[in-house]
Amino acid sequence: MAKKYIFITGGVVSSLGKGITSASLGLLLMSYGLKISLVKIDPYINVDPGTMNPYQHGEVYVLDDGAETDLDLGHYERFTGLTLSRKNNFTTGQVYYTVITKERKGDYLGKTVQVIPHITDEIKKRIKEAGKDKDVLIVEIGGTIGDIEGLPFLEAIRQMRYDVGKDNCLYIHLTLVPYIKVAGELKTKPTQHSVKELQSIGISPDIIVCRSEKRLTNEAKEKIAMFCNVEKEAVINAVDVDTVYEIPLRFKKEKLDELVLKKLGLEPKKEQDLSQWQEMVESIKKPKDSVSIAFVGKYVGLKESYKSLIEAFIHSGASMNIKVNLKWIEAEELEETEPDKLLGDVDGILVPGGFGLRGIEGKIKAIQYARENKIPFLGICLGMQAAAVEFARHVVGLKNAHSEEFDKNAEHKVIHLAKRWEKDGQIIERDENTDKGGTMRLGAYPCIIAPSTLAHKIYNKKKISERHRHRYEFNNDYKELFKKHGLVISGESPDKEFVEIIEIKEHPFFIGVQFHPEFKSRPLNPHPVIKSFVEKSYESKRAKAEN
Incomplete structure (x- = not known):
């Protein structure tokens, strides 16, 4: 008491x-x-x-x-x-x-x-x-x-x-x-x-x-x-x-x-x-410069849906004494629009988490634009999964690739329900016949970072712990095929059952994380993934200005 x-x-x-x-x-x-x-x-x-x-x-x-x-x-x-x-x-x-x-x-x-x-x-x-x-x-x-x-x-x-x-x-x-x-x-x-x-x-x-x-x-x-x-x-x-x-x-x-x-x-x-x-407050109120980041979401009508992520960008900006200007883009709108019109003037592209099919093709379109135009990209949770689908379709050449959540009939389910699930300290096996099992992976889980990767450079440590909130995950059956085409699996669970971080080497900054880094960002201690993304986006802005 x-x-x-x-x-x-x-x-x-x-x-x-x-x-x-x-x-x-x-x-x-x-x-x-x-x-x-x-x-x-x-x-x-x-x-x-x-x-x-x-x-x-x-x-x-x-x-x-x-x-x-x-x-x-x-x-x-x-x-x-x-x-x-x-x-x-x-x-x-x-x-x-x-x-x-x-x-x-x-x-x-x-x-x-x-x-x-x-x-x-x-x-x-x-x-x-x-x-x-x-x-x-x-x-x-x-x-x-x-x-x-x-x-x-x-x-x-x-x-x-x-x-x-x-x-x-x-x-x-x-x-x-x-x-x-x-x-x-x-x-x-x-x-x-x-x-x-x-x-x-x-x-x-x-x-x-x-x-x-x-x-x-x-x-x-x-x-x-x-x-x-x-x-x-x-x-x-x-x-x-x-x-x-x-x-x-x-x-x-x-x-x-x-x-x-x-x-x-x-x-x-x-x-x-x-x-x-x-x-920190003075840095927020009197920034020396700014950077523009596209926020391609599906709940942009209520920005409170992304509260922690918005705050995480404020923390990262304050640590660099710059203002992060978020350009809110409704993912569904992007499905009907040339990406250049909405994304052509930004320094970085973020695709956050979410649930449901609505807007998923718009998110994939934004990711393709970021990858092909070498724009710094960060995908979080569903954003990471959408990045895997985009890579499968446009780099590996698996035209009928999708997440099992959104297309049960897809030929290549590169994102699927995990076969094993840990819930409240117990391992739950998925029933293949009924699709029943653990319904949500929630809370902090450990992740092992691969050496000589962007993720390792960001964290500068081998083992991390991050918070999760999702049902579907990367399908390990596609690991080796994706690696052959240049996708780097830079973070996995200790037993290698779950892919936590993916990245592309031939890109200035392209990373997707299955967890939610924003939940661990603090005003005096910004999250390293989000801070690194903001830093790279700001570098991109300055490079464009010099050219």
């Missing part, structure tokens, strides 16, 4: 930035030497976001242990550098599933199972488990105050103050203070209503963080403090910024970290030093 708990709720509207607020506060507390962890509670009934459409949910963020989680876990890991696990994210679906399973087994000894105490007890149990051996646990409650599905969680965190004592529990409420342009005024009434809603269920916020387009006036702060029953110093302004990585520095200026330490009676364990973070 953690020594102290901070609960972060949101009001007025959704998507205000509770996740960024939680992550920023986590970074600030860690900078004092405190041991922290974070939890995201999602009120939806899905067990996890793994089956949800990206347009519904945004990115599914995968952890080392294979948990499919909310994208806020990505913010937590990026800001704090922590490696989280499945205990750091849970949903209504998981809570009810656990309670109903216990009821069916007779664990409640015939009692009537109710929201209070059985559901709320399960919620509190999970929160306390996540906070084991930590100085502070930050808990973010998804959704908005007033949502019916969030009520059991709010009741559980209300009870937590009684369980752990009021000195060990802090409530932070994030609200919107809209600016009415016509009146030229910031309006505090929505915040007052949101706090009143929270108070009606027994929770009085200790700190109110106000998201706004413009800085709060002294008058607005006083008004919120008076009507929401908090001290004026506990009204924190979260004004819009150029980059989310600036938010911890803004909170520092507002003295949020000092206020939290004071209210929880916490003593810093070391002197705070945010200089590296400050330098």
Whole structure:
């Protein structure tokens, strides 16, 4: 059980930035030497976001242990550098599933199972488990105050103050203070209503963080403090910024970290030093140059679907003091257009992951264009698989080559369902007659890098570990044939069952990875594959300018 708990709720509207607020506060507390962890509670009934459409949910963020989680876990890991696990994210679906399973087994000894105490007890149990051996646990409650599905969680965190004592529990409420342009005024009434809603269920916020387009006036702060029953110093302004990585520095200026330490009676364990973070933010805000990269995806209508990848490009650009301009290209549009029209002005081409047949031929077309025109290329997950199909068709000459996922009748299934699968530490054999077996390869797996390859130059090590989220993989039956035609298998699982990295030697930079490198990129430690791709794309830009 953690020594102290901070609960972060949101009001007025959704998507205000509770996740960024939680992550920023986590970074600030860690900078004092405190041991922290974070939890995201999602009120939806899905067990996890793994089956949800990206347009519904945004990115599914995968952890080392294979948990499919909310994208806020990505913010937590990026800001704090922590490696989280499945205990750091849970949903209504998981809570009810656990309670109903216990009821069916007779664990409640015939009692009537109710929201209070059985559901709320399960919620509190999970929160306390996540906070084991930590100085502070930050808990973010998804959704908005007033949502019916969030009520059991709010009741559980209300009870937590009684369980752990009021000195060990802090409530932070994030609200919107809209600016009415016509009146030229910031309006505090929505915040007052949101706090009143929270108070009606027994929770009085200790700190109110106000998201706004413009800085709060002294008058607005006083008004919120008076009507929401908090001290004026506990009204924190979260004004819009150029980059989310600036938010911890803004909170520092507002003295949020000092206020939290004071209210929880916490003593810093070391002197705070945010200089590296400050330098990184300055690099993002004032880049010396830029590079253009085509982002050939199938969910470009909702860029949140690629959140970690977007952030990974920001990290790599900041480390080089350049801005990475992503040119968003809908893969389906490329199927009907000459590639030169959409790709002729870029310095690098990225084909990210995804599921389903839609847009696959557009991705293959982009890869062919990158290969033939010697444009730096990076393929991730489905992007790597599409690169294998493109190579099979246009270099090896296997005209009827495709992924088994998209064409069961293809003569050459160069991408197929694996015959063996490892899930939760167990080997699962695929049933060839029913196509049943392990359905998804999730989480961190080891990969052995071949010497004298681009991959080895990038990582400069023999063994790596990367996170996966996919069903289909490279068909090993084609390994030797592909090698004869110049495809390099530069990364494989230790038992050589799974191809992890492919590359082409006769190309300035052409690499495909089966894993998702973006999940391990951090602001102060960009992922080497993505950083190398950005560096090569920038070199390509400069070479074109010189010519």
